[in-house]
Amino acid sequence: MAAATVTTKLERRSIDPVPESERHGHPRSLFTLWFAANMQITSAVTGALTVLVGVHPLWAIVAVVLGNALGGIPMALHAAQGPKLGIPQMIQSRAQFGVYGAVLPLVLVVVMYLGYFASGNVLGGQAVAQITHLPADAAIAVYALASALIAIVGYKLIHRFGWVASALSVIVFVYLTIRLVSGxxxxxxxxxxxxxFPKFLLALSLTASWQLTFGPYVADTSRYLPSATSVRSTFWWTYGGTVLGAVWAMSFGALAYAIAGKAFKGHEVAYVVGLGGEALLIPLLFAVTIGKFTVNVLNIYGGYMTVATALTAFSRRAxxxxxxxxxxxxxxxxxxxxxxILGRGEFLSNFVLFLDFxxxxxxxxxxxxxxxxYLVRKETYDLDAVYDPNGRYGRWSGRALIAYVLGIAIQIPFANVEGIFVGxxxxxxxGADISWLLGLLVPGALYTVLMRRARTAR
Structure with missing residues (x-):
């Protein structure tokens, strides 16, 4: 009875540190959570984009594998920050940017969370509408509400739901992959x-961006693990789940678009579940809906903590x-x-621009x-100062902001956002877009140099 009472409690922690007495779990839960977060319909849509931009299906699959393998490395490296620090991912950015300075990347991450949550609601809403025969807008609202309720219950339910969704998605995608290939x-x-080659690099950047944009999520999902959890274990469990799930789902999406073309575009959920035939329509729609929940909940869960981190910077609330x-x-x-609801009409076209941005x-x-x-502070932080504008991290960090702005600027000449801007x-x-490589390598190197010079000057 006591155990049941504990599991039904709402999560108490938000942007505050998780004390060691509340730490629990094993890093293997990161595998199932991130496998489920990737093994779903939005990943398949991203895979379809690799063919939509003009890449041959076989090379699109190669781009899927390489992009996820490369992008998954920095993504999974964030996982160790959760157990080591016990705080959400984005609030830790105050140590680099300053308590007020961190608001700049925080605002952009909020935009990311809202964009992904909205796109998830569009796809999940398609399934809900077909199951319930609700109007499209009402189905989106139902899906968003259900995602919010899981986020309110919090961390434990999210991980348990990830395990269930992971197991279910394997069964569903094995069946759908066989149906797609055999038919x-x-x-x-x-x-x-x-x-x-230029289009191949574009496809590579699309799939790498899928993993790279998970960076702000990762420590949120690992911060309750015991602080003694090793960096190696958090990395490999996270990397394995996120790359394996994404490669499978995106390869499926690339093949589906290559085969179906317009029948897939704009009707992604209907096409996928239609592979199972009329008899399995409702079970597959339900499975697609459940599978999408995991990442949709992560979007609203991380989104609220990021909004709170930005707003509480000026009130000193911890x-x-x-x-x-x-x-x-x-x-x-x-x-x-x-x-x-407002953006569902041109979903697929808008989504590729959103990823590029x-x-x-x-x-x-x-x-x-x-x-x-990993290199400058070597996993050692003053957590009290993270919440104090007058603490050691200060209000603003010019070094981090300079490195960040220059990291954005150096990408501009190499950027290629079709229909919007070509550097x-x-x-x-x-026409190849290699800007993301520069954005990943240059800012960190510049920040490291600036920080070491500052320490030498002291």
Whole structure:
């Protein structure tokens, strides 16, 4: 009875540190959580984009594998920050940028969370609408509400739900993959694999960005693990789950779009569940809905903590009341639901632009955050100062902000966002977009140099 009472309690922690007495679990739970977060319909849509941009299906799958393998490295390196520090991912950015300075990347991450939550509501809402015959807007609202309720219960339920969704997604995707492959001439689809290298690099950047944009989430999902949990274990359990899940789902999406074309675009959920035939329509719709819940909940869960981190920077609050916590979650849920309803018409086209946009701003943050943790401060932080504008991390950190802004600026000449902006170096490279590589390497290196010079000057 006591155990049942504990498991039904709402999570108490928000932006405050998790004490050692409340730490629990094993890093293997990170595998199932991140496998489930990737093994779902939005990943399949991202895989479809690799073919949509003009890459041959076979090379699209190669781009899926390489992009996720590369992007998964910095993503999984963030996992160790959770157990070592016991605080949410983005509040730790105050140690690099200052308590007020961190608001700049925080605002951009809030945009990311809202965008992904909205896109998840569009796809999940498609399934809910087909199951319940609700109007599309009402189905989106139901899906957003259900996601918010799980986030309110909190960390333990999210991990348990991830385990269930992981097991269910394996069963569903094994079946759907067999149906997709056996029902079509795969040899014809993969024949004559010509390589358009600039477009291949674009597909590579799309899939790498999928992993890189998970950076702000990762420590949120590992911060309750015991502080003695090793860096190696958190990295490999996270990396294995996120890369394996994404590669499978994205490869499925690439093949589905190559085979179906317009039948897939704009009707992603209907096409996928239609592979199972009429008899399995409702069970597959339900499975797609449940599978998408994991990452949708992570979006609203991380979103509310990021909003709270930004707003509490000016009030010096180090924790939220239960009422405030629920209010933040509700606000993010409502706003994300409204964005989904207003933007669902051109979902697939808008989504590729959204991914491109995010990459330019998130890779410099991830670069600075990781080198600070592993190389500059070597996993040692003053947690009290994270909440105090007058503490050792101060209000603003000019060094981090300089590295961050220059990290964004150095990408601009190499950027290629189709229909919006093409940097002067992109045509020289045949239209290939390599800006994300510079955004990942340069800011961290510059920040490290600036920090070491500052310490030497003292």
């Amino acid at each position: 079509h001439d795969l040899g014809a689809v993969l024949a004559e694999p010509h390589l358009d 924790a939220l009341s239960q009422t405030a916590r629920v209010t933040y979650i509700a606000a993010v849920g409502v706003l994300g639901g409204v964005i989904a 995010l990459l330019y701003f998130l890779t410099p943050w991830s670069s600075i955050n990781l080198v600070d943790f 002067p170096m992109a045509p020289i490279l045949g």
